[in-house]
Amino acid sequence: MNIKTITIGAIIAATLSSVAFTHEGATGIVKERMDTMSIMGKNIKLLVPMMQGKSTYDAEVVKAAALEIKSHSGETMTKLFPKMEMDMPTNISKAKPAIWQEWEKFSALSDQLYLYTDGLVLAAENGLNNNAPAQDNTSMMGSSSALMGGTINAIPTLDELSAMSADSVFKLVSNACSSCHTQFRTD
Numbered sequence: 001m002n003i004k005t006i007t008i009g010a011i012i013a014a015t016l017s018s019v020a021f022t023h024e025g026a027t028g029i030v031k032e033r034m035d036t037m038s039i040m041g042k043n044i045k046l047l048v049p050m051m052q053g054k055s056t057y058d059a060e061v062v063k064a065a066a067l068e069i070k071s072h073s074g075e076t077m078t079k080l081f082p083k084m085e086m087d088m089p090t091n092i093s094k095a096k097p098a099i100w101q102e103w104e105k106f107s108a109l110s111d112q113l114y115l116y117t118d119g120l121v122l123a124a125e126n127g128l129n130n131n132a133p134a135q136d137n138t139s140m141m142g143s144s145s146a147l148m149g150g151t152i153n154a155i156p157t158l159d160e161l162s163a164m165s166a167d168s169v170f171k172l173v174s175n176a177c178s179s180c181h182t183q184f185r186t187d
């Protein structure tokens with residue numbers, strides 16, 4: 001009987017902790033996008049040590065992670081942010097109202113993430129270039145954007161991305177994550 005009690009207690013505890021883990025009671029579309037974001041976060045975390053040369057570089061793992069993130073970006077991501085009103089009563093979401101006020105800007109960032117992860121799939125085979133940043137296309141981009149009058153946000157084409165080192169493209173990917181979070185997520 002004691003054993004039974006403990007078992008049930010353990011099940012309840014496990015259930016409760018899994019509820020807490022699934023984003024503190026978020027439901028519906030809010031939960032869906034939090035889960036999606038978490039999946040992307042896991043993929044980024046997997047690649048960070050590889051991109052820093054701290055774990056063995058594996059182009060197949062890089063491709064798979066990039067494809068996974070890509071599959072959640074672009075329009076697939078923006079569809080998870082249908083309307084501001086729906087989110088407000090839950091008070092759990094960290095989505096800023098700015099998303100719906102500046103929708104073009106928001107969806108452009110999601111499209112950039114799509115482009116960069118598409119690029120990372122292609123650049124995965126190029127491997128790392130951590131020790132030779134001077135040969136990198138990003139420096140070319142830097143000078144061309146300086147020529148264009150200091151436009152900082154020149155977006156490389158898929159062709160250009162495919163010629164870059166994997167870690168350079170990875171930087172663009174993670175910058176797309178953080179620049180959206182800075183503008184459109186609270187905290």
Ligand code: HEC
Pocket residue numbers: 023030033034035037038040041042044069092093094095096106107109110113173174176177178180181184185
């Ligand atoms: C176009 C904007 C945008 C892009 C791009 C973006 N995010 Fe997010 N992210 C958000 C918003 C908005 C939230 C808050 C969602 C909410 O709470 O309703 C969020 C939340 C998160 C969370 C927290 C989820 C939770 O548990 O509550 C993680 C982790 C995350 N994003 C990771 C990433 C990663 C990794 C990338 C890049 C691969 C990325 N995001 C790209 C807008 C974006």
